[in-house]
Amino acid sequence: QVQLVESGGGLVQAGGSLRLSCAASGRTFSKYVMGWFRQAPGKEREFVAAINWSGGSTYYADSVKGRFTISRDNAKNTVDLQMNSLKPEDTAVYYCAAAPTVVVTRRRYDYDYWGQGTPVTVSS
Helix, strand or coil: CCCEEEECCEEEECCCCEEEEEEECCCCHHHCEEEEEEECCCCCCEEEEEECCCCCCEEECCCCCCCEEEEEECCCCEEEEEECCCCHHHCEEEEEEEECCCCCCCCHHHCCEECCCEEEEEEC
């Protein structure tokens, strides 16, 4: 079992930055691929970024590549999402998720555990 709690969301102007953090419980955190997803009002939940157990492999959605960076600290059981050059279309609720797999994945059904989400609003 893994419990996930996100933090760091808020309101920011276009061009600004935010850093989201996800704290995980459980001693097996390092065995999970960790991902970030987001869901805008009226839209499907979509993949944002993922990172493998060691942090050596990452995967980004094209829409955030070059602007967002995912990282993890297995000693602290945390995974972060640094978001730079934010755009109004990045506005969404952001969710942290854990997948019991070795290879980074963007598929929602690979992720067994989800946080409650943290809202991000980017004003123009």
